[in-house]
Structures are given as C-alpha cells and as structure tokens.
Amino acid sequence: MKPLSTLHTLRTDSPLGPITLAASATGLCGLWFDDQKHGPTEDQRQPWRPDKDHPVLQSAAVHLQAFWAGQALPWSGPLDLSVGTAFQQSVWRALLRIPAGESQSYGELARQLDKPLAVRAVGAAVGRNPVSILVPCHRVLGAGGQLTGYAGGLLRKQALLKLEGHPIGQLTPALFSE
Structure with missing residues (x-):
C-alpha cells in the first residue's frame, strides 16, 4: 500500500x-x-x-x-483509488462493474482487462482493494466458482455473497444471519 x-x-x-x-x-x-x-x-x-x-x-x-439491510446498491459517491498502481486501479474499477448477486472469476476479470495471462496479478490486486464491500472484491470467485481468497476472511466473503443473494453464499452457514 x-x-x-x-x-x-x-x-x-x-x-x-x-x-x-x-x-x-x-x-x-x-x-x-x-x-x-x-x-x-x-x-x-x-x-x-x-x-x-x-x-x-x-x-x-x-x-x-x-x-x-439487503439493499446492495452500487456506491455512487466519490472514490479515491490513488493508493494503487495504474494496474491495481484498473482492476478495482472493473470490480465496480460486477452487479450484486453475480460473480466473476479471476480469469474472467483478467480477460475483461485484456490481460488474460495476468490472472495472478489480478488476484493480487483484488486482494489489495482498499475499499472492500463498496468496491466489491467479494464478488470474485475461483475458476470453478469456488470461494477463494478475501482479505477480510472467507467467512465474511461468504456472508457478503449470501446477503446479496448469490448461490455460493447459501452453501454453508455464514456469519451474517437473516
């Protein structure tokens, strides 16, 4: 950072x-x-x-x-992502385009950024996201749709996905109860 x-x-x-x-x-x-x-x-x-x-x-x-309260609206306020490199900032801005209740894999995100060989670098940038939740890094899953990596912890990631109605959030008990 x-x-x-x-x-x-x-x-x-x-x-x-x-x-x-x-x-x-x-x-x-x-x-x-x-x-x-x-x-x-x-x-x-x-x-x-x-x-x-x-x-x-x-x-x-x-x-x-x-x-x-279950109203997962996109953040529309001003963001300052200048703490990251140009590449990290491009990844963080791409995260903003993943709608609530949906997900992308790290590979899909890399291809979207025209960097198909940079999957690991994309993963590292996702992990360094300074504005978690509102820049929704929790919506990025492994290639097979599995729950992987989250700087706030996998139980939180699962709870955030569950709150947004994503199917993977429903698989096992999470911290966030209804």
Whole structure:
C-alpha cells in the first residue's frame, strides 16, 4: 500500500465486525475490517483525523447501513483509488462493474482487462482493494466458482455473497444471519 496522507476517518459497526472508513480530499479511499489483511498499519493511521461529520464518510456509513439491510446498491459517491498502481486501479474499477448477486472469476476479470495471462496479478490486486464491500472484491470467485481468497476472511466473503443473494453464499452457514 502506498503511503496515505492525512485522512478523515470514521469508525462504524457492522454485522461482520467493526469497520474503519477513510476519506481523502478526493473521495472515499478506505473501508477496512479491523483484522483485514493488507489494511493500514498503526503507523499509517497516526496522522489520520476522526471526523464523524465528514460528508463522504457519513454517506458511506448510510450506504453500508442500507447494504446490511439487503439493499446492495452500487456506491455512487466519490472514490479515491490513488493508493494503487495504474494496474491495481484498473482492476478495482472493473470490480465496480460486477452487479450484486453475480460473480466473476479471476480469469474472467483478467480477460475483461485484456490481460488474460495476468490472472495472478489480478488476484493480487483484488486482494489489495482498499475499499472492500463498496468496491466489491467479494464478488470474485475461483475458476470453478469456488470461494477463494478475501482479505477480510472467507467467512465474511461468504456472508457478503449470501446477503446479496448469490448461490455460493447459501452453501454453508455464514456469519451474517437473516
């Protein structure tokens, strides 16, 4: 993760654990579960400012509440994905085109980006997505449609898919109950 400047942050609860939201002057640039892989370190968080009145953070928190209530609408607020490389940003923007309740494989995503041999690089970029849930990396599955990799943990990935009505989310018990 590239260094992040001073950001505005908001902590919010979710059915899947506490979440930190972060916004830059450009838009929403972070959404991490507390124990998520590839999240910001404590040192990176030091200059960040809690700001419960920040309009982008308030909008994201309201959007998440609607999401938890089963209203999986695409995020329409401003995004700042500048922490990633140009390739990572292209992958993250492609994730925004996967509708709720649907999924793509890492290979399909690589082909969509005209990088059919870059499946592993696509997977790495998906795993480093700084705005989980709203940039829906949980909608990417393995080649055979199996549940694979999620920086927030596979149980959370399954719970998010279940909430969106994806069939794989229904296969085994998940954290999110109806």
